[in-house]
Amino acid sequence: MSLELRNIEKAFGKDTVLDGVSLTVARGETLVLFGPSGAGKTVLLRLIAGVIEPDAGAITIGGRDMDGVEPEDRGIGMAFQNFALFPHMDAFANIAAPLTARHQTKSAMRETVGAVARLLKIDHVLHHRPKELSNGQKQRTALARALAGQPSVLLLDDPLRNVDAKLRFEMRLELPRLLKDQGATVIYVTQDYKEAMALGHRIAVMAGGRIRQIGTPAEIYLSPADIEIARLFGDPVINLLDVRPERGSQGVQVRLSDQALAIDAGFAAAIGRDCVLGLRPEALRFVAEGSPGAIPVEVETETPLNEKTVTLALTLRGREIMVSRPAGTPGPDHGRAHVAVDAGHALLFDRASGARIDPAAPVTPSRKEAVA
Numbered sequence: 159m160s161l162e163l164r165n166i167e168k169a170f171g172k173d174t175v176l177d178g179v180s181l182t183v184a185r186g187e188t189l190v191l192f193g194p195s196g197a198g199k200t201v202l203l204r205l206i207a208g209v210i211e212p213d214a215g216a217i218t219i220g221g222r223d224m225d226g227v228e229p230e231d232r233g234i235g236m237a238f239q240n241f242a243l244f245p246h247m248d249a250f251a252n253i254a255a256p257l258t259a260r261h262q263t264k265s266a267m268r269e270t271v272g273a274v275a276r277l278l279k280i281d282h283v284l285h286h287r288p289k290e291l292s293n294g295q296k297q298r299t300a301l302a303r304a305l306a307g308q309p310s311v312l313l314l315d316d317p318l319r320n321v322d323a324k325l326r327f328e329m330r331l332e333l334p335r336l337l338k339d340q341g342a343t344v345i346y347v348t349q350d351y352k353e354a355m356a357l358g359h360r361i362a363v364m365a366g367g368r369i370r371q372i373g374t375p376a377e378i379y380l381s382p383a384d385i386e387i388a389r390l391f392g393d394p395v396i397n398l399l400d401v402r403p404e405r406g407s408q409g410v411q412v413r414l415s416d417q418a419l420a421i422d423a424g425f426a427a428a429i430g431r432d433c434v435l436g437l438r439p440e441a442l443r444f445v446a447e448g449s450p451g452a453i454p455v456e457v458e459t460e461t462p463l464n465e466k467t468v469t470l471a472l473t474l475r476g477r478e479i480m481v482s483r484p485a486g487t488p489g490p491d492h493g494r495a496h497v498a499v500d501a502g503h504a505l506l507f508d509r510a511s512g513a514r515i516d517p518a519a520p521v522t523p524s525r526k527e528a529v530a
Contacts, residue, residue: 424517
């Protein structure tokens, strides 16, 4: 079923938790809610589930207004951070709870519970009660219960948070297939940007009770709405350098290590403005001195990180930049070097507001700048 939220507001006392949140999730889509702790993600899930009611706005599931509809009548499966397992029941019975409510046969329950338990690697603890399970096993049991019911709408609140790194990686690969097979409409909450990128058809970035940007993983990464979102996605973090675009022999350009770096001609309206240049570390590469566009830097240190090597370098003005290259690729580990920039992936932000400047829809110079 499709899911729609329209202008949802929620406050607890004087604290506004959600401020005019609107979004639509298509049938069978997985939408990831991503953002820092306190952004309002979990509260939004609880509103959709019917555990709490919004102060304003509307929630519709499959075109049906959920106002006054009890949680058990919404056709929703939930897995929240606090597990919410029945302490007197073993893991099997907890997972089978939604199937028991539908009066499924014991053989059908064994088959369904066994399949999802094997996927989540908890089939060996099915006869253990919650107090005998680790936090990671409890979390997977809660996730298994939500999946076993095969609901039309699935709400998952950071379900892999307490899972060890190896299993978390495996689940990032397995969960998309499982969710696709189930055909459920999914809202998945996480604070892990890699998880968001791996699992979401789209990502809704939340902060301060509002949705700051919605888009595909590629759109969020390559065209973040503002500097804060750009910082949240990527490891190592994006390079951010104060610049003032100017007109030069190559068109629109900025200065890096006193060298001219050509950027998109669509940034012409930003000439003379105080801006921030955003360069992903993988958009820089080491080149030989004298190469086209070579920019001098001083290499401080490098850190091998399994699949890549990250180098910290300084521009001639002492500004730090990070350069990322595939592991095993040759590169300097100290001293003077030169880098070239893939200017096609350069981002430009307004320094005052932090908003990304879109070269396809350039900003209009202010009155003060026009006079200057």
